[in-house]
Amino acid sequence: MVSTARPNHHEDPDNSTGKGGIPASPRGGRPRSGEGKRRPTIVDVARAAGVSTAVVSYALNGRRGVAEVTRERVLRVADELGWRPATAARSLRAGPGAAALVAVHDGAAGSRAASTLDLVTAASEVLDDAGVTLAVHTAGTVEQAAHLMRRWWAERRYAGFVVTGLRSDDARLAALRHLPAPAVMVGDPSVPAPPAWRSVVFDDATAFAQVGEFLADLGHRRVAMLTGAEGLLATRRRATALAGALSKAGIDFDAVTGDGVDRAAAAVGSLLSSGSHPTAVVTDDDVTAGVVLDVARRLEIAVPWQLSVVAGTDAAACRLTTPSLTAVPYPVERLGQAVGQALLGVLRADGAPNEKAPPSVTVAAGGLVVRGSTAPPDPR
Amino acid sequence: MVSTARPNHHEDPDNSTGKGGIPASPRGGRPRSGEGKRRPTIVDVARAAGVSTAVVSYALNGRRGVAEVTRERVLRVADELGWRPATAARSLRAGPGAAALVAVHDGAAGSRAASTLDLVTAASEVLDDAGVTLAVHTAGTVEQAAHLMRRWWAERRYAGFVVTGLRSDDARLAALRHLPAPAVMVGDPSVPAPPAWRSVVFDDATAFAQVGEFLADLGHRRVAMLTGAEGLLATRRRATALAGALSKAGIDFDAVTGDGVDRAAAAVGSLLSSGSHPTAVVTDDDVTAGVVLDVARRLEIAVPWQLSVVAGTDAAACRLTTPSLTAVPYPVERLGQAVGQALLGVLRADGAPNEKAPPSVTVAAGGLVVRGSTAPPDPR
DNA sequence: TTGAAAGCGATACCAA
DNA sequence: TTGGTATCGCTTTCAA
Numbered sequence A, B: 001m002v003s004t005a006r007p008n009h010h011e012d013p014d015n016s017t018g019k020g021g022i023p024a025s026p027r028g029g030r031p032r033s034g035e036g037k038r039r040p041t042i043v044d045v046a047r048a049a050g051v052s053t054a055v056v057s058y059a060l061n062g063r064r065g066v067a068e069v070t071r072e073r074v075l076r077v078a079d080e081l082g083w084r085p086a087t088a089a090r091s092l093r094a095g096p097g098a099a100a101l102v103a104v105h106d107g108a109a110g111s112r113a114a115s116t117l118d119l120v121t122a123a124s125e126v127l128d129d130a131g132v133t134l135a136v137h138t139a140g141t142v143e144q145a146a147h148l149m150r151r152w153w154a155e156r157r158y159a160g161f162v163v164t165g166l167r168s169d170d171a172r173l174a175a176l177r178h179l180p181a182p183a184v185m186v187g188d189p190s191v192p193a194p195p196a197w198r199s200v201v202f203d204d205a206t207a208f209a210q211v212g213e214f215l216a217d218l219g220h221r222r223v224a225m226l227t228g229a230e231g232l233l234a235t236r237r238r239a240t241a242l243a244g245a246l247s248k249a250g251i252d253f254d255a256v257t258g259d260g261v262d263r264a265a266a267a268v269g270s271l272l273s274s275g276s277h278p279t280a281v282v283t284d285d286d287v288t289a290g291v292v293l294d295v296a297r298r299l300e301i302a303v304p305w306q307l308s309v310v311a312g313t314d315a316a317a318c319r320l321t322t323p324s325l326t327a328v329p330y331p332v333e334r335l336g337q338a339v340g341q342a343l344l345g346v347l348r349a350d351g352a353p354n355e356k357a358p359p360s361v362t363v364a365a366g367g368l369v370v371r372g373s374t375a376p377p378d379p380r
Numbered sequence C: 001t002t003g004a005a006a007g008c009g010a011t012a013c014c015a016a
Numbered sequence D: 001t002t003g004g005t006a007t008c009g010c011t012t013t014c015a016a
Helices: A042-049 A053-060 A068-081 A087-094 A107-129 A142-154 A171-178 A204-218 A233-248 A260-273 A286-298 A316-320 A332-348 B042-049 B053-060 B068-081 B087-094 B107-128 B142-154 B171-178 B204-218 B233-248 B260-273 B286-298 B316-320 B332-348
Strands: A098-104 A133-139 A160-163 A183-186 A197-203 A222-227 A252-257 A280-283 A308-311 A360-364 B098-104 B133-139 B160-163 B183-186 B197-203 B222-227 B252-257 B280-283 B308-311 B360-364
Touching (some): A042 A053, A042 A068, A087 B087, A098 A107, A160 A171, A160 A332, A183 A332, A204 A280, A204 A308, A222 A233, A233 A252, A252 A260, A260 A280, A260 B316, A280 A286, A286 A316, A286 B316, A316 B260, B042 B068, B053 B068, B107 B332, B133 B142, B142 B171, B160 B332, B183 B332, B197 B204, B197 B332, B204 B233, B204 B280, B204 B308, B222 B233, B222 B260, B233 B252, B252 B260, B260 B280, B260 B286, B286 B308
Parallel strands (some): A098 A133, A183 A197, A222 A252, A222 A280, A280 A308, B098 B133, B098 B160, B160 B183, B183 B197, B197 B360, B222 B252, B280 B308
Antiparallel strands (some): A133 B133
C-alpha cells in the first residue's frame, strides 16, 4: 500500500514523470518559450523530501502542525531544487497575492512620476516581508485607470489597489466602490471610506498653514499660490490651508492654476508682470518652483528680495537652484511605508469587519525647510 | 468506464457544483475580501449561452471552429455577465500573460523615472491589443533587480522582462541568460543576444556624433561632457560617439562623471572654475543640463556666449530654462512602441527559433533641437 | 462545430 | 503530524 500511494491514474509504474529525466515538453500546456529546464513543482519537492505535497505546502507557508525537522528538510530541499510556488496555481485557490497602483500619467504629471516610484519602493519593502507584491501600471486619464482596475478585478488579477492623486469627482472612487475592491487611498482625508478601504493622509494642510504663517511673519502682504492640475484634491487642500492662515493674518491671497510646466510658466509670467505683483509665490511642486525662479530672473525680479518663492514639494533639485528653494518636506519614504502597512491591512481584512486597524493614518509633513528663496519683502 | 471518468471520488450525484444557485461562499478557497457578489466563471457563461465551456473559451480567444452566431452569442453573454477570464486559471494552463520591467531606482536616477513610465505607457498601448500587460516594479540596485526577476521567473509570475539602463557587467544579463527568460533589452546594441532576446536600440550614438559636429562647426575647441552614472553603457556610448566626432575635427575633449544632481553640481563647478574651462558642455540628461546653467550663472559665465550647453535628453523643462536648452530629442513614444512590439515578438517565440523577427530594432534620435543655449564661442 | 473531461500546480480539508 | 485528494477556473485534446 505504500508504493501505490501515488495518485497516478493511468497505470504507469515507474515511468511517467518520475525517472529524474527531464521531459522536453510536459504533456500538458506548452511551456512558454525559454524551453530547456522544466521548472520543479511542489510534487518534485515532496518526492525529494519524502513527504506529501500537503506537508510541503504547510512547511512553506509556515503553518503549525509540521515537525520542525520535517519543515527544515522540506525547505532545504525546496531551496536546493530552486522551487518557488507558482503564482498562478496559488492564486487560483487562495486569491491573488498582488496589488496594483495605476498611475495617472498625463503629460502634466511628469514630475510626480519620480515620487510615485519612490513611494512604491518604500511600500514594497514593507510588503515583501508579507509576500505581497505591488505593481505599477500607467493610464492616461482617471477614466482609463478606473477601466483598468475594473477589468483587473474581474480577472482576479489583483487583490487590491492603491490610488494616488485623487481628483474631485474621481471616476476611480466610484469604480472601486462598486467592485468592491480593497483599496488604499493616498493623500486625502476627505474621502468617505467603505470598510474595505484605508487611507494614508499626507498632512500637507498643516504644513501649508505653516507656510502661510511663515510668510506673514516675514512681513509679506500679498501672496499667491500657483496650483497644479485643476481637479486635484491635494492642491486644492493646500491652497485652502494656505489661504486660511493668510487670511487670519489679514493678508491678500490669490490662487492661479498652472497645470503643466508650459501653462505654469505662462501663469507665472502674467502674475509677475502685473504692476503690483505678489511678494511671495508658493507652488505645488519643485519643478514649478524652478519655473518661477526662471521667470522671475527673466523679468529681473530679484529672488528672494523682491520675490520669495516656496516649493510645495521638496526634492533634490530644490537644493541646487540659485537661490536654493525653501520647501515643504515631502516624506515619500514614510508615506510609502504607511501605504504598505495599510495595504496589508485591507488585504488581510478578509471580510472581517472587526479588524481593529485604523481606517486612516496620517503622515506629518514636518517643518518647512528654509533655504535661500525666502526673505522679508523689499520695503520699497 | 465512461461514466466513471469523473474524478469525483465521493459519490455525489447531481449536487456538487451544478444547481445554478449562487453559493454565498463556495466550498473551496475563501474568496478574499470584497465578499458579496461572486464573480462569474466560464461555467456561468457557458450555461447562460447554452454551450460548453470549451466553446466559450474558443470564442473568447478568437479561435476558428466556432460558428459565427455562436461566437457572437457567447461574447454577448459574457459581456452581459461582466465575465473576464481569471488570470490565475488561464496562466496555470497557458503560462503567464504578463511581462515586467524592473526599474533600477537608485537616488541618482530620479529624472529617469518619468521617462520610464512614459516608455511603459507607450509600450502598453501596443501590448494591450495583444492581451499582454506590462507591470513596473522597482529595485534599489541591479543585483536586487536580478534577484526579483529570478524569483518571479521561478514563480512563473511573468513571461518575460524588459531591461533598461544597462550597465557594464550587468548582473541582470547573467540572471536572465541563466533562467533563461525572454527579454527585451532597451538602449544598447552591444549586448550579445540569445535567441530569446530582442533589443531595442536607441541610436543616440549617431545623435551625439552630430552634436560633436555641430559644436565643431560653431567653432568650439574645448568641449566637455558631463556623464551620468559610472557603469551605464548608454552614457559611455554617448561619450565615445561625441569624442569620436570631436577628435575627427581635432578638438579637445574631456569627460567628467557627475552621478546624481549633487555630484553633478560639484563636477560642473570644478570644471568651470578652472582657468581655461571648456567653451561647451554636453550632458546626459535634462536635469543635469539645468544644473550646468545654474552653476554657470553663479560663476557669471554667460550662456551661450561664454559657454554653450547641450542637454543629452530633451524634455519639457528644456524649453523653459533661460536660455532654453539645445537638446538631443528623446523619442520615448517610439521607443515604447518598439519595446511593445519586441516584447510581443519574444513572448510569441514559443521555442520557435525560425521566427523571422529581427533581433534588434533601431530607433533614431532625430536631429538636434537647437535652442538658445548654444552659440559660437566668445572669441576673446 | 460542439461536448466531455484531463490536466495545469498549488491549498486545505478530512482521515489516518 | 502526515497523507490522500477535491478544488480553484481555465485551456486543450479527443470524440462525437
